[in-house]
Amino acid sequence: MKRVILAYSGGLDTSAALHWLKHERNYKVSTFYANVGQHDDVEAITDRALSIGADGVFVEDLRKVFIEKYCMRALMANAERYDGSILAGALSRPLITYELVKRASHEGCEAIAHGGTLGGNDTIRFEIAAAALAPELQVIAPHGEWPMKKREDLFEYTDRHGIEIPRRDVSEIITADQNLWGASFECVSDSHCLRTAGNNAFFITTSLEEAPSQPATIKIGFNEGLPVSLDGEDMSPLDMVNTLNELGAAHSIGRGSGIENRLIGDKVLKFHEHPAAAILFAGHRAMEDATISKSVMWLSRQLSNNYAELVFNGLWFSDLREALDAFFRQTQKYVTGSCTVQIHKGKIRLVELESPYSLLTATGAASEKDKEYYRQATSGYSEVIAHNLRLEAKRRKRIF
Structure with missing residues (x-):
């Protein structure tokens, strides 16, 4: 009997997928639940897996490693997509x-399985990562094999087999994804999404109308690009994310769509929120x-886009990601100090910044010697740049 381990969310x-693999394909199936900050009822999820027939149930708390080894790298790379997504799910x-493949090896499984839909981003990400980590493992995607084509078919299947599933209003939200780094949801249609957003149907953040009338001020300390303190108190990345999620959510920080x-x-219209x-x-x-x-900043900003697309495309376990990480680590050696921001009604405003490596020049602070240098240097620089334009102008017809 083939042994399979299923990435299981409950x-x-x-x-x-668990019922289908166990009772339709007659595999020996264990489930693996990864806690990355979903705020799920883990006990209920475990009970559900066992009631469906799971041969083994494994739960791992991955919140610390998720924030420290994945999210902090994305932060140093400023990995944000053009649509405003900070890639919480993709990260x-x-x-x-990785943890699923490791568990499969420990349990002697011949295959891993997932519940990703056909053509969905997660299906591709799971399968690309598995291929990079353990190409000898078979990857089973039930969505590509079973006859159910619509979500209504899946609900009919689970109802028929006595599987109780918490239901959202499926006429509105199709998928929702949440972890410590952020949450997102997509809908049946653009109009449904817009109506849902108008009703403030977000998972984490308070609406602008209900946010406090007074702003909050936060001082974040950085050491070589990593956040290390909050309001002068040393704090681990995990504790900081938890604290800022709570504070930012109250002030409606991090809401967006694209x-x-x-x-x-x-193309799909997605709403996301990521206060911390x-x-x-x-x-x-x-x-x-x-x-x-x-x-350095010029190149860094370009490579930030490359890093974000790499994460989105599921290429985390690649030489390119490791090379980009090395570049961004080098750029962070002077990113030390503190910045104070004010959060209020969905907006973030910089208040103060301090760093022993700051390159900022105060307006009017230059000495007379510096000013004379600037005048001479600017004049010479302008002459060099303008020389090429003069040559081009000579061969053009007059335009006046």
């Missing part, structure tokens, strides 16, 4: 797959702006 897709998938271009080219990440990104960018030289 939701509709993975519960149907968790390589970690979950059109996501999926890996296969489809939004605050940390704002503080980190401010520190970089003050401490990183112009030429």
Whole structure:
């Protein structure tokens, strides 16, 4: 009998997958639940897996490693997509797959399985990561084999087999994804998503109307690009993210929406919220702006986009990601000091910044000697740049 371990969330897709693998394919199936900060009822999920027929149930608390080894690297790289996503879900998938493959090896499984839908981003991410980590393992995607095509079919299947699944209003939300770094959801149609957003149906953050009338001020300390303290108190990355999530959520920080271009080219309107990440990104960018030289900053901003796309495309376990990490580690050696930000009604404003490596020049602070140098240097620089334009102008026809 083939031994399979299933990445299990306890939701509709993975519960149907567990029953199908166990009772339709007659595999020996264990489940693996990765806690990356979903706020799920783990005991209920474990009971559900056992009631469906799981031969083994494994639960791992991965919150610390998720924040420290994945999210902090993304922070140092300023890995944010053009649609405003900070890639909370995409960052968790390589970690979950890594732990799933490791558990499969320990349990002597011949295959791993997941509940990702056909053509979905997560399906591709799981399978790419598994191929990089353990190419000898078979990857089973029940969505590609069973006859159920719609979510209504899956609910009918689970109802028929007595599997109780917590239900959201499926006429509105199709999928929701949440962890410590952020949450996102997508809907049946654009109009449904817009109506849901208008009703303040978010998972984490308070609405703008209900946010406090008075702003909150936060001082974040950084050491070589990593956040290390909050309001003068040393704090681990995990504790800081938890604290900033609570504080930022109360002030409606990190809400947003955008059109996501999926890996296969489809487009979907997604809403996301990431209070802690939004605050940390704002503080980190401010520190970089003050401490990183112009030429390094120019390349860094370009490679940030590459890093974000790499994560989105599921290429975490690649030589390119390791090379980019090495680049960004080098850029962070002067990103040390503190920045103070004010959060209020969904907005983040920089208040103060301090760093022993700051390259900021105070307006009017230059000496007379410096001013004379600037005048001469600027004049000479302008002449060099303008020389090429003069040559081009000579061969052009007059335009006046």
